[in-house]
Amino acid sequence: MTTACQACPLRKKPLFQQMSDDELVFMQKFKKGELSVQAGTTILLEGAASPQLFTVLRGQGLRYKTLEDGRRQVVNFVFAGDFLGLQSALMGEMKHTTEATTDMVLCVFDRNELWNLFRTHPGRGYDLTFLGATEEHFLGDALATLGQREAIERVAWALMRMWRRAEGLGLTGSGTAPLPWKQQDLADAVGLSLVHTNKTLARLKREGIAVWQDGRLALPNRARLAEIAMYDDGDIVQRPLF
Amino acid sequence: MTTACQACPLRKKPLFQQMSDDELVFMQKFKKGELSVQAGTTILLEGAASPQLFTVLRGQGLRYKTLEDGRRQVVNFVFAGDFLGLQSALMGEMKHTTEATTDMVLCVFDRNELWNLFRTHPGRGYDLTFLGATEEHFLGDALATLGQREAIERVAWALMRMWRRAEGLGLTGSGTAPLPWKQQDLADAVGLSLVHTNKTLARLKREGIAVWQDGRLALPNRARLAEIAMYDDGDIVQRPLF
DNA sequence: CGTCTTATTGACATATTTCAACAAAGGTGG
DNA sequence: CCACCTTTGTTGAAATATGTCAATAAGACG
Numbered sequence: 152m153t154t155a156c157q158a159c160p161l162r163k164k165p166l167f168q169q170m171s172d173d174e175l176v177f178m179q180k181f182k183k184g185e186l187s188v189q190a191g192t193t194i195l196l197e198g199a200a201s202p203q204l205f206t207v208l209r210g211q212g213l214r215y216k217t218l219e220d221g222r223r224q225v226v227n228f229v230f231a232g233d234f235l236g237l238q239s240a241l242m243g244e245m246k247h248t249t250e251a252t253t254d255m256v257l258c259v260f261d262r263n264e265l266w267n268l269f270r271t272h273p274g275r276g277y278d279l280t281f282l283g284a285t286e287e288h289f290l291g292d293a294l295a296t297l298g299q300r301e302a303i304e305r306v307a308w309a310l311m312r313m314w315r316r317a318e319g320l321g322l323t324g325s326g327t328a329p330l331p332w333k334q335q336d337l338a339d340a341v342g343l344s345l346v347h348t349n350k351t352l353a354r355l356k357r358e359g360i361a362v363w364q365d366g367r368l369a370l371p372n373r374a375r376l377a378e379i380a381m382y383d384d385g386d387i388v389q390r391p392l393f
Numbered sequence: 394m395t396t397a398c399q400a401c402p403l404r405k406k407p408l409f410q411q412m413s414d415d416e417l418v419f420m421q422k423f424k425k426g427e428l429s430v431q432a433g434t435t436i437l438l439e440g441a442a443s444p445q446l447f448t449v450l451r452g453q454g455l456r457y458k459t460l461e462d463g464r465r466q467v468v469n470f471v472f473a474g475d476f477l478g479l480q481s482a483l484m485g486e487m488k489h490t491t492e493a494t495t496d497m498v499l500c501v502f503d504r505n506e507l508w509n510l511f512r513t514h515p516g517r518g519y520d521l522t523f524l525g526a527t528e529e530h531f532l533g534d535a536l537a538t539l540g541q542r543e544a545i546e547r548v549a550w551a552l553m554r555m556w557r558r559a560e561g562l563g564l565t566g567s568g569t570a571p572l573p574w575k576q577q578d579l580a581d582a583v584g585l586s587l588v589h590t591n592k593t594l595a596r597l598k599r600e601g602i603a604v605w606q607d608g609r610l611a612l613p614n615r616a617r618l619a620e621i622a623m624y625d626d627g628d629i630v631q632r633p634l635f
Numbered sequence: 636c637g638t639c640t641t642a643t644t645g646a647c648a649t650a651t652t653t654c655a656a657c658a659a660a661g662g663t664g665g
Numbered sequence: 666c667c668a669c670c671t672t673t674g675t676t677g678a679a680a681t682a683t684g685t686c687a688a689t690a691a692g693a694c695g
Contacts (some may be wrong), residue, residue: 215679219623220623223541224541237526238526241523242530266519270509273511274511276511277508280479280511280522281483284483285484287529287532290532291468291489291532292487293536294466294539295468296586297540301682301683302683335641346644346686349642350644377595381461388484446652543650575673575674576673577673585651586653587674588652588653588675589650589652592651595675
């Protein structure tokens with residue numbers, strides 16, 4: 152009773168590159184099933200080797216690293232279309248934890264077939280490398296944000312980022328984007344304390360730039376937010392889907 | 394008069410995975426020549442599409458992003474064995490600048506043959522993806538360092554990182570590692586001001602933990618440095634060489 | 636009706652930045 | 666060979682952005 156790749160709702164989204172018929176057939180074979188998890192579930196655990204790879208079909212999540220002393224760095228927010236577990240498949244173990252923030256549905260792949268993928272479908276292997284390069288690009292931007300920008304710029308950057316990603320998935324039709332995370336999650340993503348993050352969000356709201364409440368984000372002054380964030384709109388490019 | 398891959402001095406270093414004879418032959422064909430550049434030269438420019446890919450054969454460099462207002466984030470320090478330009482080859486343009494800190498020698502590859510590589514040598518394609526995952530891992534660690542750690546921990550982390558990398562290349566035989574960069578470069582890497590970076594380095598020196606002067610780093614108390622850095626020694630794994 | 640989680644706000648503490656001045660070293664041109 | 670200038674490193678004092686502490690509010694849930 153799973154979704155056929157043919158009928159995958161993500162394929163038509165503007166965010167993703169088109170797939171050839173041949174690739175579609177291959178992906179259907181590659182796909183082993185679906186996994187439904189409740190909000191709060193840990194999908195991949197830092198330090199563990201996962202026998203599986205996932206593509207997010209529905210729902211949102213969080214990827215983070217935990218330091219020895221308990222501090223936490225949110226590495227990225229997880230949206231539909233994200234491919235999870237590649238690190239583990241290649242390097243033996245995950246370097247961060249992935250957790251479901253909302254209920255989620257994931258396509259499941261077998262990591263043992265990854266090598267097969269490279270051998271029989273070099274185009275898909277190429278796409279996987281591309282995906283890695285995309286992630287690398289994102290992390291470079293994030294690094295520059297944490298290293299060089301002040302609080303309001305960091306928060307603005309993170310909000311822009313999430314907004315754009317939601318937009319690429321066609322989730323902003325209502326004028327708001329779903330952001331089911333907590334302020335603490337954002338704080339851990341941008342490297343600020345919870346209190347200061349809260350005050351910064353309050354300022355953006357007070358100035359009529361961005362309003363994040365009840366799990367949804369509205370941008371009454373998106374241009375201004377992009378300006379504060381020094382956000383490069385070419386930032387998100389079409390990406391391959393797995 | 395270039396170095397034959399067969400005789401590549403990097404191949405035997407403990408840092409790199411071994412290559413099959415077949416792969417060696419292929420790499421020799423893939424390699425188009427060598428490029429020698431002087432210290433200070435820009436090798437790859439942010440925003441530009443490079444027709445070439447490089448592997449660092451000798452020398453050290455720097456990768457950084459520049460923000461609109463001139464602030465600079467050093468993304469990573471470049472050592473021998475690093476593969477440069479993959480982002481440009483896959484995504485059309487580089488997302489950061491790469492610059493030679495010392496004189497450098499680079500192996501040159503043709504980006505147009507990248508697709509060929511995936512098709513005819515899936516194992517090498519796999520390795521390329523692996524390399525991307527390694528970089529992603531590193532950037533995740535860097536992000537956690539900038540986001541969650543205080544000044545002395547950040548500096549300690551960066552020094553450990555560079556030391557370990559030099560060690561993997563067999564560069565620490567003398568008891569010191571070559572670190573040809575400026576304090577400003579380190580400051581831009583860890584997201585601290587130059588002044589505070591300087592004072593933090595002074596403290597590490599005063600306490601007999603790490604001494605960086607005249608372009609070389611000595612670690613009279615490496616255990617303590619690793620402790621401050623919360624440095625995970627399993628951090629650097631064997632990587633493929635291109 | 637309590638209890639728990641999340642968001643909010645003010646007051647205070649402090650790590651880090653900024654400003655400024657100086658020292659050491661190397662290069663250049665007279 | 667020496668004055669001069671540029672680059673890099675060093676140090677103290679003052680300014681400030683952000684963190685920490687503490688208390689309250691608002692909603693969810695059993």
